[in-house]
Amino acid sequence: MNDEARVANPSAVAAKKKLTSQFFKKGIVIALFSGVMYGFYSAFLTLGMSKGVWADWYGVNKAALSAFVITYLLGALGSAVNDTCSAGWALLNVGIKGKLGDFFRTIKSKPGRVMILAALVGGPISSTAYVVGLQMAGSIVIPITALCPAIGAILGRLLFKQQLNKRMMLGIAICVLSSFMIGSTSIAGDAPKGMFLGICIAFIAALGWGFEGCVAGYGTSMIDYEIGITIRQVISGLSNLLILLPIFALMAGNIGLSANLATQAFTSGPAMIWIAIAGFCAFISYMSWYRGNSMCGAALGMACNGTYSFWGPFCCWIVLGVFAGMKGWALPPIVWIAAVMMVFGILIIAMNPLDLFRKGRGQGEQKIAS
Template structure:
């Protein structure tokens, strides 16, 4: 009788370990998908900001707009419209799934307030810092922003006691190093006089996204990730469109400037098609990223999500360069090398690479 009980307990332990392993691997898969969809979102958003009235704003005919408006206000407006579209997709999805009432109930709960905090830091603050940094320093800020996996991993370890062993740490370092390798071409040719300031602002973006990944992963561990993404996107969209953009409008000379630009942007049909697509991809990106962080930890989830530093330029090449016929979107050889290095880093943080060889030996 005792032997039967021990056998049953052993089987239960094995089943539990297999379930945990499956849950962990699914988290890694979702995090990788979030990196791919983030790359697509970047390409669609960039395409949208070349169509319709945006082509006039960024083209030779700027309609008398100041440099501040063109560089900062219009960029923030593009981000705001994208987040509003993403919020519409998130709310529609919640409605179809019958979770809209749950969304309303969760807003004013401790997990809901955590998600609102994460959205405010990762949305208006981090995203705006990212846009400003790109304007100042160029593409080199993309790998700088990829420091967020390391930041999320450290915060996850300190705040929530999440596992961060030496192998995982090495994998995260490899991924971050690969991101820098991919973005190293930003130092070629003439550099911006505001390079160092731009890099410093990019660090703010990395800190914001790292904090969001850590906090949001904790929040979605207590509530449905599909509800969490609704709270995140609605908060970010409202804060960007009704707080950030008007503030930048006042800095540019008056709220009426931002209001007029917003009306023109929302009524520009050729551009809004692409914003609708970028909003959909943003919704998918953050939903899978939040879910992944709650399943495999903030460090691993954010590290895998950091593959956007490769997928972003790749899809920009395909969508803008190949499909759109625009120049300047080709990928240098170093980007492909960085991609291989990054994939090795992802394997390292998700599993011990030596296990692949061990399994082969066992099969033989």
């Protein structure tokens, strides 16, 4: 009996290692997929905000709206409509899977309140800054917002005393250099008006998402990732609609403007088709990010998701430039080079790249987790 146990144990250990390795690799694939879907979310949202009533607001009726309304209120409205659609997809998902009761119970718990805080920062602040930056400067802002893992590493050190070693600092330096390379294109003589301001606003999105990543990491470690993303999207959509939009409308001098514009946006069929698709892509992206993090570790998951610094401009070019035939979405070579550099910098922040080539997967996982 002992001899049989000795023979079986190595086989069991080998089988366990194989399953662990497959689980780990699947987590990486899912996290990478989240970056792809984020790119399509950005592209379809921008496409939707060029159709229907949005085309009137930004085009023929532009003179009827103030510059503040066009730049900020409409940007916040686009984020609100998208996040509301995304929340609808998330609620539909947990409803089909019988988790709707868990959603209402979790939202009252401490981890649920942590997710609410993350949603308030990542939704009204970062998502709106992202949409505003995207409208002002185009897809060039996407690699800028991908600085959030670097910012998250710095905030993690300041807020939670997390490790920030020389390797991580090198990755942060690479990300910062990449962002300067991207930003340098806005200084060129043919740069569109408002591009530099759009890039600056994109940094606000990166800062907010970096903070959200730190805070949400605590919450999602104790709750179902599908419940976590549902809380995030529902709170983000509601806070955008009920808090941020009225504030911007009040700043514009007409608080009733928010309800009027929101009603027109939600009833604009040609635009809502694409925004609903964008909301679905956003839902899948965030859910894949949370799931990938739980399978391959938050650090590596964030690095894989950060590849949207490449997929964002690429998807915008495909959807808007090629499919929709819109001009101005081709990017200069320096932006593509900087986007790839930033992905590498994010990877260095998350882990030692040499771990990917080591045979001892268990040792690699342990280092990634640390």
